[in-house]
Amino acid sequence: MNKEAAIITVDHLSKAFGSNVVLTDFSMELNPGENLVILGKSGSGKSVLIKCIINLIAPDQGKIRVLGKDISELDQEEMDKLRADIGFLFQSNALYDSMTVRQNLEFPLRRHWTEEEREKNAKNAVTEALEDVGLAHTLNMMPSELSGGMRKRVALARTLILKPKVILYDEPTTGLDPITAREISNLIVKIQKKYQTASIIISHDMNCIRITSNRVIMLIEGKNYASDTLENLKQNPDPKIREFFD
Numbered sequence: 502m503n504k505e506a507a508i509i510t511v512d513h514l515s516k517a518f519g520s521n522v523v524l525t526d527f528s529m530e531l532n533p534g535e536n537l538v539i540l541g542k543s544g545s546g547k548s549v550l551i552k553c554i555i556n557l558i559a560p561d562q563g564k565i566r567v568l569g570k571d572i573s574e575l576d577q578e579e580m581d582k583l584r585a586d587i588g589f590l591f592q593s594n595a596l597y598d599s600m601t602v603r604q605n606l607e608f609p610l611r612r613h614w615t616e617e618e619r620e621k622n623a624k625n626a627v628t629e630a631l632e633d634v635g636l637a638h639t640l641n642m643m644p645s646e647l648s649g650g651m652r653k654r655v656a657l658a659r660t661l662i663l664k665p666k667v668i669l670y671d672e673p674t675t676g677l678d679p680i681t682a683r684e685i686s687n688l689i690v691k692i693q694k695k696y697q698t699a700s701i702i703i704s705h706d707m708n709c710i711r712i713t714s715n716r717v718i719m720l721i722e723g724k725n726y727a728s729d730t731l732e733n734l735k736q737n738p739d740p741k742i743r744e745f746f747d
């Protein structure tokens with residue numbers, strides 16, 4: 502895959518917080534249509550990496566291109582526009598507790614659609630996004646009335662509503678019971694197939710990785726330590742990789 506065609510390119514990224522060196526010379530590419538898992542220990546810099554990709558954290562060094570654009574060169578308006586193409590599922594879901602499911606889903610539209618577009622299309626967009634995650638019946642419910650797995654689905658629906666070209670999932674199954682975790686993993690694959698999105702999935706849930714990943718990058722000591730299919734990584738004799746599978 503040449504770099505020009507990549508959905509996301511991270512080149513020689515470094516980031517430290519004071520003396521805490523998190524990422525050192527980390528490089529990767531996300532290819533079109535691919536579900537790429539980033540696997541690393543807790544505290545290894547996985548969330549920092551995706552926050553750099555969506556420009557919430559400024560790198561110390563390195564270049565990040567998203568959908569052909571060098572994000573360090575974008576002004577606020579251009580970055581806003583690009584963000585509409587990037588879905589981000591937070592580990593915490595980040596739903597608004599005082600809003601209904603419907604209001605939560607409509608929220609991103611306020612920023613990215615005109616009033617006219619919203620009046621015309623918001624209802625259909627909300628319905629479709631909720632149907633995609635199997636939760637059409639929760640339209641008028643409050644987040645507090647939903648289970649953890651349902652809240653995760655609503656957060657995913659809110660991500661889908663702008664029809665993103667790329668989706669970043671930060672530990673989508675952490676804190677969920679195994680059956681719900683499997684449902685969310687299957688949903689990630691369903692979304693990939695239906696919308697042909699490319700995704701980065703941060704996870705250390707082996708079942709989730711097995712179900713969702715086309716390729717896995719091991720984030721070890723701040724670097725892209727290995728990039729391969731899950732099956733090949735499982736065969737890799739390197740002790741630092743073995744630690745994750747033994």
Ligand SMILES: Nc1ncnc2c1ncn2[C@@H]1O[C@H](COP(=O)(O)OP(=O)(O)O)[C@@H](O)[C@H]1O
Nearest residue numbers: 518521523541542543544545546547548549550
């Ligand atoms: N905004 C921040 N300010 C200072 N340190 C941070 C910040 N965000 C993350 N860190 C530190 O960076 C390291 C990696 O964090 P993170 O990317 O959240 O890990 P994880 O791989 O578990 O997602 C941790 O040591 C964390 O304390």
Ligand SMILES: [Mg+2]
Nearest residue numbers: 547548549671
């Ligand atoms: Mg994290």
